[in-house]
Structures are given as structure tokens and as C-alpha cells.
Amino acid sequence: MESFWKTTQIPPGETRHWELGPLDLWVRHCDGEWLVSHKTTDDNSLDHRSILAQPGEFPLNQPYQRFAFDSPNKEGFLTIKPEFPDRSIVSKPLVNVTIPANSTASFFCGVPLWINLSVGKVDQSQHLCIIPTCNLSRTWFGTPKDGEACYASSTKAARNFSELEPYQFRVICPVTINNRSGEPLLFERICMRVNHLKLFQGKQYLWSNEIRVTKSSPFEVSQVSYGTMPPTVEPILAELAPSKEKVSPSGLLLRTFNNLRKTIDIH
Amino acid sequence: MNFPFFNSIDERFKPVFDLLSTRREAIFTSFIIVAVGLILSFLFGRIAIRPWRRYLSKQAMMIMRKAIAYSFFIIVVVMVLQEFEVKLTALLGAAGILGIAIGFAAQTSLSNIISGIFLLCEKPFQVGDVIQVGNEKGIVESIDMLSLTLRTFDNLSIRMPNETLVKGQITNITRYPIRRHDIQIGASYNQDPDHVLRVLKAIATNNPHSLDEPEPLIAFTGFGESKLDFVLGIWHEKDDFIEMRNSVLSDIKKGFEAEGIEIPYPHRVILSTPSKTESPIASIKPECP
Numbered sequence: 159m160e161s162f163w164k165t166t167q168i169p170p171g172e173t174r175h176w177e178l179g180p181l182d183l184w185v186r187h188c189d190g191e192w193l194v195s196h197k198t199t200d201d202n203s204l205d206h207r208s209i210l211a212q213p214g215e216f217p218l219n220q221p222y223q224r225f226a227f228d229s230p231n232k233e234g235f236l237t238i239k240p241e242f243p244d245r246s247i248v249s250k251p252l253v254n255v256t257i258p259a260n261s262t263a264s265f266f267c268g269v270p271l272w273i274n275l276s277v278g279k280v281d282q283s284q285h286l287c288i289i290p291t292c293n294l295s296r297t298w299f300g301t302p303k304d305g306e307a308c309y310a311s312s313t314k315a316a317r318n319f320s321e322l323e324p325y326q327f328r329v330i331c332p333v334t335i336n337n338r339s340g341e342p343l344l345f346e347r348i349c350m351r352v353n354h355l356k357l358f359q360g361k362q363y364l365w366s367n368e369i370r371v372t373k374s375s376p377f378e379v380s381q382v383s384y385g386t387m388p389p390t391v392e393p394i395l396a397e398l399a400p401s402k403e404k405v406s407p408s409g410l411l412l413r414t415f416n417n418l419r420k421t422i423d424i425h
Numbered sequence: 426m427n428f429p430f431f432n433s434i435d436e437r438f439k440p441v442f443d444l445l446s447t448r449r450e451a452i453f454t455s456f457i458i459v460a461v462g463l464i465l466s467f468l469f470g471r472i473a474i475r476p477w478r479r480y481l482s483k484q485a486m487m488i489m490r491k492a493i494a495y496s497f498f499i500i501v502v503v504m505v506l507q508e509f510e511v512k513l514t515a516l517l518g519a520a521g522i523l524g525i526a527i528g529f530a531a532q533t534s535l536s537n538i539i540s541g542i543f544l545l546c547e548k549p550f551q552v553g554d555v556i557q558v559g560n561e562k563g564i565v566e567s568i569d570m571l572s573l574t575l576r577t578f579d580n581l582s583i584r585m586p587n588e589t590l591v592k593g594q595i596t597n598i599t600r601y602p603i604r605r606h607d608i609q610i611g612a613s614y615n616q617d618p619d620h621v622l623r624v625l626k627a628i629a630t631n632n633p634h635s636l637d638e639p640e641p642l643i644a645f646t647g648f649g650e651s652k653l654d655f656v657l658g659i660w661h662e663k664d665d666f667i668e669m670r671n672s673v674l675s676d677i678k679k680g681f682e683a684e685g686i687e688i689p690y691p692h693r694v695i696l697s698t699p700s701k702t703e704s705p706i707a708s709i710k711p712e713c714p
Contacts, residue, residue: 248638295630297638298603298660305602307662310637347638 175214195222466497611652
């Protein structure tokens with residue numbers, strides 16, 4: 159399978175068009191200028207698209223960004239890299255899952271990616287912009303007084319990764335939930351702090367390192383730890399992006415599930 | 426030559442010239458005290474506050490800096506007076522009497538200062554918060570000993586005495602990170618309320634500024650004079666208010682039009698029926714005796 163994430167050469171005066179799931183991206187290289195335009199759709203039937211750098215017309219009739227700078231990059235090298243969104247992702251299973259007391263369950267959750275555009279050779283690259291591949295709705299994780307602004311996403315919470323489609327704009331995040339709280343744990347929303355995640359290119363799928371969540375008490379926050387190695391379920395070809403923020407090996411104490419929400423009168 | 430004008434100046438300022446000539450040393454020392462006092466006040470104000478930055482709010486630091494500056498000012502004044510051999514005990518005695526007089530005259534100022542201390546302790550808002558006091562809404566620019574300065578969104582600076590703030594009602598708009606904005610909407614009596622609720626739900630779900638948690642409030646609130654009343658309460662991040670309101674109002678207009686939901690204007694139905702009897706009002710001619 160050809161990697162979507164690589165450097166492309168766009169000669170001056172030419173445009174390239176990418177189709178990545180719900181995203182259409184156009185990049186035009188002018189003399190010393192780069193024009194970037196993109197469009198996302200909510201049409202799920204386009205999720206399978208993965209078309210790399212085809213010559214095309216730049217859509218001047220829709221909004222675009224213009225980058226101008228003096229650069230020795232006459233060859234027109236443009237690199238697109240995947241990266242995690244700038245906020246945590248609150249993932250909601252399509253059907254709520256209950257994890258019985260004192261048991262462990264593993265899931266594979268899909269997380270949408272954003273793409274980072276930069277131009278120039280690897281050692282002299284200049285960052286252009288970051289573009290979301292899909293429209294993510296905003297959500298709030300916490301109470302109305304205190305919490306965290308996140309993006310919302312839905313997940314199948316698949317038990318077997320082969321149930322998920324190998325989309326290039328979604329990364330599969332292995333999540334292991336250990337419920338030691340002595341009470342059943344309703345997994346209806348999980349907050350994934352993606353700035354602690356690394357990104358790997360697998361043979362077919364994109365992968366992140368594993369998230370392990372331990373719930374010790376129904377009244378306490380969760381102990382969250384992040385694996386450093388890629389998952390072993392599929393051969394890994396490369397590490398595409400390091401984590402933006404390091405976590406201590408002992409992990410973090412974080413509010414991860416939203417059971418507190420039920421106790422708050424929001425009206 | 427004799428110049429009466431210059432002679433009169435000379436006589437008038439003779440005590441000053443005498444003082445300057447006899448107290449040269451004291452004047453020179455006073456200049457040094459003032460200069461060193463200013464520098465120390467500036468440096469101490471910075472250095473003393475630095476370790477407290479994490480723990481204190483902006484206005485607490487501002488007041489602490491001012492308190493340090495005023496303390497240095499008093500020390501400098503006392504030292505300069507001592508240089509000129511002014512008896513401080515007499516001066517303090519006079520200041521006591523003067524203080525009582527000033528106290529009576531400055532009741533409002535004192536009330537403002539005490540109110541300022543209450544505001545500082547209670548912390549109903551901080552510098553940078555958006556608050557509403559009465560009809561005025563704006564960003565808190567500074568909280569001083571006597572007053573608060575508010576910068577309105579049309580860039581006016583409003584000074585509000587602290588006493589007014591303590592006595593009145595203050596709404597802190599940006600205290601919490603998310604807010605709910607309630608939009609009252611009317612739909613025609615011809616509409617199915619469930620259909621209107623579904624359309625409002627779709628508008629809230631699809632709007633990019635609307636948070637999906639906490640869930641938007643969508644309610645059928647009653648029967649108006651000429652419309653069915655609904656409320657759409659959208660939760661949003663506090664910085665997104667303008668974008669959210671513009672886009673949601675626009676979405677409601679477009680969504681209602683697309684779904685054939687009429688937003689009625691106030692109207693009144695007047696029924697006209699033909700009269701079956703004579704007019705109930707008749708003039709009666711008084712009979713003349």
C-alpha cells in the first residue's frame with residue numbers, strides 16, 4: 159500500500175489535488191507563493207477516498223490561504239504529514255458499552271487526523287498550515303464550571319481492529335480499560351488526550367500507542383498511562399509523528415469517563 | 426540703575442534664597458533620598474511581587490505594587506522632612522487633627538477604599554473578565570483603590586466607584602469557560618411542534634460553534650398570542666459568542682424556510698358580523714315638562 163504521507167514536487171505554476179476521505183485539498187505553487195484551499199464534507203460515502211497529488215485546477219472561487227516568502231525552494235517540494243488535532247478527542251461509542259466490575263476490556267477506537275503542510279527540503283522546511291480532514295463538532299468534557307474543550311467523535315469501539323476500515327485520515331487507538339472500581343463502568347464517552355499519542359504507519363492502518371485506563375473507584379478520577387511502543391497487532395513500517403507532550407511512566411490522574419456529568423443539572 | 430520690579434521679586438523670594446544658601450547640604454541630600462527612593466520603590470515593587478505571581482490575581486498584584494509605592498513615598502517624605510529638621514511630632518499632631526477633618530470630608534472616598542478591599546477579598550471578578558454592571562457591559566481594565574475601570578466593547582472607558590459595585594448587582598459573563606445562550610423562537614400555530622423541535626435539534630447539532638455536551642436545551646415553552654413559543658439554548662465556549670449567535674440565528678432562518686416553518690409576526694384576527702339589532706346606544710331626548 160502506497161503511503162499517503164510523503165513529499166511531493168509541484169513545479170511553479172502547477173496545482174495538485176488530494177482527496178483524503180471527506181477532505182479535498184488543493185495546493186498551487188506560484189513563483190515564491192503557495193496557495194492552499196480545502197473543502198470538507200460530511201458525506202460518509204467519501205471516507206474511502208485516498209487520492210494522492212493529482213494535477214488539477216485551483217478553485218479560486220472558494221476561500222484559500224496565500225503564503226508568500228522568499229525561499230530557495232524553487233523545486234517546489236511539499237510535504238504533508240499527519241498529526242493529531244489540537245484538542246483532546248471525546249469519543250462516543252455508537253452503542254454504550256458496560257464493563258463489569260473487576261474486569262478488563264480492550265477496544266480499538268478511531269481518531270480523525272489533521273494534516274500538516276510544509277514546503278522545502280527536509281532540513282530547510284517551512285511550515286504552511288494545519289488542515290482538519292473532517293468537520294469535528296465541539297464538545298465539553300467536565301462540568302459547566304470546570305473542564306476541557308474537546309472535539310467530539312464517534313467510534314465503533316471495535317474489539318477486533320479488522321472490523322475497522324483502513325482509512326488514511328483516521329488513526330486506530332488501542333484502548334484498554336481496567337475496571338477495578340467494584341461497580342460496572344458505563345463506557346459512554348471517553349476523553350483521549352491525543353497530545354500524548356504517537357503516530358505510526360502500519361502495513362494497512364495508521365496506529366497510535368496504547369492508552370491504558372484504570373478505574374479504581376467510582377468516585378475517583380482514572381489512572382491513565384500511555385504505552386511507548388506501537389501495538390503489535392500489525393507490522394509497523396515507520397513512526398510518522400512523535401507525541402506532542404511527554405507523560406511520566408507512572409501516568410496521569412485524569413477524568414476520563416463522564417459519569418460526573420449525570421449529577422449536574424444543566425438546565 | 427534701579428528696577429523696582431526685580432527688587433520686589435528679590436524681596437519676595439528672599440526667604441527662599443536664604444534657605445537655598447543655608448540648607449544646600451540638606452537640599453542635596455534630599456535630592457539623593459528622592460532619587461534613591463524612586464529607584465528602590467520601582468525595584469522593590471518588581472522583586473517583591475515576583476515570587477507571588479503564581480498565587481495572586483492581577484488586581485492583587487496591582488494593589489500590592491501600589492501599596493509598596495505609597496509606603497516608599499511616605500518613607501521618602503519623612504526622611505526629607507527630617508533633613509530639613511522639621512519636628513515630626515508637631516507635624517503628626519497637626520496631621521491627626523487634619524485627619525479627622527479630612528475623614529469627615531472624605532467619607533465617600535473611604536467607603537470606596539473599604540469597598541475595594543472587599544472586592545479584592547471576595548473576588549467576584551478579575552482584571553480581564555467581562556462583566557455587566559447595570560446597563561454597562563465591558564472588560565475589567567483595572568481595579569484601583571477607589572474605582573474600577575471598565576472598557577466597553579465600543580471602546581469607551583468607564584470609571585465605576587467601588588462602593589457602587591459592592592452595593593449593586595454584578596454579572597460576571599466570562600467567569601465560567603462555557604455559557605448557554607437562549608434564543609426565543611416563535612412558530613406559526615399551523616406547525617406541528619414535534620417537527621419544529623426536530624428542526625431545532627438538527628440546527629443545534631450541525632452548528633460548528635454549538636457544543637454537543639452539555640446538550641442543547643430545546644423546549645416548547647408555551648402558547649403565545651400569535652405563535653407557538655420555543656426556546657433553543659446553545660452551549661458554547663465563552664469566546665465564541667458572536668460567531669455562535671450569528672451562525673445559529675442564520676441557521677434558524679434558513680432551516681425554518683427550508684422546512685416550511687413560518688415565523689409569524691404578531692397579528693390579530695378581527696371578526697366582523699352583521700348587526701341583528703339596533704345600535705345599543707341611542708340618544709334619548711329629554712322630555713320637556
